[in-house]
Every structure is written in structure tokens, then in C-alpha cells.
Amino acid sequence: MISAWATKAPGAPLEPFAYQEAALGPDDIEVAITHCGLCHSDVHMIDNDWGNTVYPLVPGHEIIGTVTQAGERVTPLEVGQRVGVGWQRSACLRCSFCIAGEQTFCEKAESTIVGHHGGFADRIRTSGSFAFPIPDALDSVNAAPLLCAGGTVFTPLVTNEVRATMRVAIVGIGGLGHLAVQFAAAWGCEVTAISTSPAKAKEAARLGAAHFLVAKEEELTKATGRFDFILVAVPASLPWLLYVDLLAPKGKLCLVGVPDKPLELAAFPLIVGHKAVCGSAITNRTRMEQMLEFAARHKIVAQTEVMPMSECNKAIDRLRHNQVRYRVVLEN
Numbered sequence: 198m199i200s201a202w203a204t205k206a207p208g209a210p211l212e213p214f215a216y217q218e219a220a221l222g223p224d225d226i227e228v229a230i231t232h233c234g235l236c237h238s239d240v241h242m243i244d245n246d247w248g249n250t251v252y253p254l255v256p257g258h259e260i261i262g263t264v265t266q267a268g269e270r271v272t273p274l275e276v277g278q279r280v281g282v283g284w285q286r287s288a289c290l291r292c293s294f295c296i297a298g299e300q301t302f303c304e305k306a307e308s309t310i311v312g313h314h315g316g317f318a319d320r321i322r323t324s325g326s327f328a329f330p331i332p333d334a335l336d337s338v339n340a341a342p343l344l345c346a347g348g349t350v351f352t353p354l355v356t357n358e359v360r361a362t363m364r365v366a367i368v369g370i371g372g373l374g375h376l377a378v379q380f381a382a383a384w385g386c387e388v389t390a391i392s393t394s395p396a397k398a399k400e401a402a403r404l405g406a407a408h409f410l411v412a413k414e415e416e417l418t419k420a421t422g423r424f425d426f427i428l429v430a431v432p433a434s435l436p437w438l439l440y441v442d443l444l445a446p447k448g449k450l451c452l453v454g455v456p457d458k459p460l461e462l463a464a465f466p467l468i469v470g471h472k473a474v475c476g477s478a479i480t481n482r483t484r485m486e487q488m489l490e491f492a493a494r495h496k497i498v499a500q501t502e503v504m505p506m507s508e509c510n511k512a513i514d515r516l517r518h519n520q521v522r523y524r525v526v527l528e529n
């Protein structure tokens with residue numbers, strides 16, 4: 198039996214929960230979990246914000262652990278190896294998207310915590326194809342948040358061809374945002390952190406932000422037309438028209454955070470300024486490996502609060518109240 202923490206109804210606290218592990222398929226591995234980050238997507242899932250939660254839900258999709266068993270087709274992972282597992286659990290690996298390396302678009306893609314039990318547990322059985330060796334330079338606590346948050350903020354820099362000469366704003370300095378500031382700064386960009394929390398200004402500077410703006414209309418309008426790329430990592434709705442105004446001509450506003458309401462936009466600023474609003478989800482296998490290597494090389498370090506797995510409810514409460522600096526990592 199696997200010992201885990203699960204919620205049984207929308208918004209309900211997690212409780213100890215044991216479940217029978219599935220048979221180990223030829224492509225599967227079992228991982229003894231040492232660490233698991235707490236992402237805001239876990240909270241969206243606990244609350245069934247996206248209508249796809251299957252209860253009981255074991256959250257957790259920023260998993261670090263050691264391979265304890267491997268099916269006969271698993272390669273190149275080995276028993277005893279340290280690996281990470283993120284949001285995506287599997288894909289068909291045969292469709293045209295998978296063959297092109299874009300496994301996140303696979304119609305058969307499955308998530309670690311949708312209809313499967315995640316990383317708030319002592320062990321997990323999952324597909325070996327979506328477990329990633331962790332570079333030695335990264336410690337496990339720091340590596341955990343990279344498996345979802347890191348891949349999610351790294352990918353749009355690549356796919357939107359963000360260049361070192363660009364001015365980039367990161368909106369929402371939480372788990373994703375504080376890593377995004379570091380990745381964009383390491384990219385060479387001039388980074389501005391935009392935050393509702395003035396107390397985060399000093400830390401944003403330490404993480405690599407050249408500028409800090411408080412997310413208030415009177416402050417933001419001072420930066421009209423300034424940014425080539427804005428990455429929004431906020432789990433809430435924002436005054437989108439105002440954020441489009443912050444873009445320079447040809448600028449892009451890219452959402453990774455999931456707002457609670459449809460976006461309110463106007464066509465003219467997009468048309469006249471050749472601006473774009475777009476989104477980005479998690480990362481594919483190649484970019485996950487590139488991101489881990491880039492993070493190790495540039496010493497991108499998640500700032501974490503380490504708590505025992507048994508304190509997962511306290512961690513969720515802190516995250517709900519924007520008290521975490523900047524990612525809780527639960528430890529077994």
C-alpha cells in the first residue's frame with residue numbers, strides 16, 4: 198500500500214490516505230519520494246476550479262525521489278537513480294505532436310494528478326518516460342520546484358524567442374514568478390517584477406529584477422509601452438487592458454497563471470500595436486532537460502520553505518494566503 202495525503206471533496210483538508218499501487222507496467226517506474234513541491238495548481242485541483250478533479254485527490258506534481266523499481270522496457274533510468282516527475286505523467290509517444298517532441302499537445306497525455314494519485318505520498322508508480330534525471334549540481338529541495346514551476350516559466354522564453362535585448366516583466370512573484378525572474382535575468386533580459394506585495398521588492402532585486410513595480414494602476418501606467426514580453430504567473434484575473442498597454446509595439450503578454458474569469462480585452466490596442474496575448478503550459482521532455490541543465494549552470498535556486506509532508510494542510514493554508522516565500526517543498 199502507498200501512504201499518501203488526499204482530499205475527498207472540493208476545498209476539504211487533506212487526510213492520511215492509503216491506496217493499493219497499480220501493477221508495474223513494462224514502461225513504468227516506482228519512485229520513493231523524498232520531496233514534493235506545492236504548486237498553486239494543486240490548490241486549483243483541490244478546489245476543483247477546473248472541473249476535472251477526481252476525488253480522492255492526492256496532490257503533488259513537483260516530485261523528487263529515487264527509482265526503486267523499473268519495468269523491463271524502461272531506459273535509460275536505473276534503480277537507485279535520483280529523478281524528478283512533474284505535471285505530465287505520460288503521452289502516446291507515437292502521434293505527430295509526440296514525434297515532433299511536443300508531448301504536451303498529445304491527445305492521450307495524462308497528468309500526474311488528474312485521475313492518478315500524485316506526490317504527497319511516500320511512493321508513486323508512473324511512466325518512466327516522464328521521469329527526469331536530476332543534475333548533481335541541484336539539491337533535491339531546490340530541484341523539486343523546477344519540475345513544474347521551472348519548466349513552465351522556462352518554456353515561454355524559448356517558444357516566444359525572448360532575447361537578451363528585451364525588456365521583460367514578470368507579474369506575480371510567487372512559486373512560478375520568483376523562478377521566472379531568475380530565468381529571465383539569466384537570459385540577459387532587463388527584468389521588472391510586478392507584484393501586489395511591496396515587501397517583495399528587495400528579494401526581487403536579489404533574484405535579478407532590475408526594477409520593481411507595485412501592481413496598482415497609478416504605478417503601472419508609468420510603464421506604458423515599456424515591455425517586449427510580459428509573463429503573467431498570477432492565479433487570478435487582472436485588468437488586462439492595462440497590461441496590454443504596458444506592452445511595446447509587437448510585444449506579447451503570455452499567461453501561465455490561470456485566471457478565474459474570461460479575459461477582458463479590446464481589439465484596437467492589439468491591432469494597432471501588433472501585440473499578442475498568448476498562453477503556455479508546462480514543458481516538453483527536451484525542454485525539461487534543457488531547463489534543468491540551464492538552472493544548474495546558472496545557479497538558479499528556488500527559495501523554499503521546507504516542511505514535513507504531514508504539515509501539508511498548513512502549507513496549503515500558507516499558499517492560499519500568499520504567505521509562502523516562495524515555494525513550499527514537503528519532505529518525507
Ligand code: NAP
Nearest residue numbers: 237238369370371372373392393394432433454455478479
Ligand atoms: P503562487 O505561488 O501562489 O504565486 C502566485 C502569485 O501571484 C502570488 O505570490 C502573488 O504574487 C500573486 N497573486 C496571488 N493572488 C493574486 C491576486 N488575486 N491578484 C494579483 N496577484 C495575485 O502560485 P504559483 O504556484 O506560482 O502558480 C501561479 C499560477 O500558475 C496558478 O494559477 C497555477 O495554477 C498556474 N500554473 C500554470 C502552469 C502552466 O503550465 N501554465 C504550471 C504551473 C502553475 P505577488 O505577491 O507578487 O503579487
Ligand code: ZN
Nearest residue numbers: 236238345346
Ligand atoms: Zn504545477
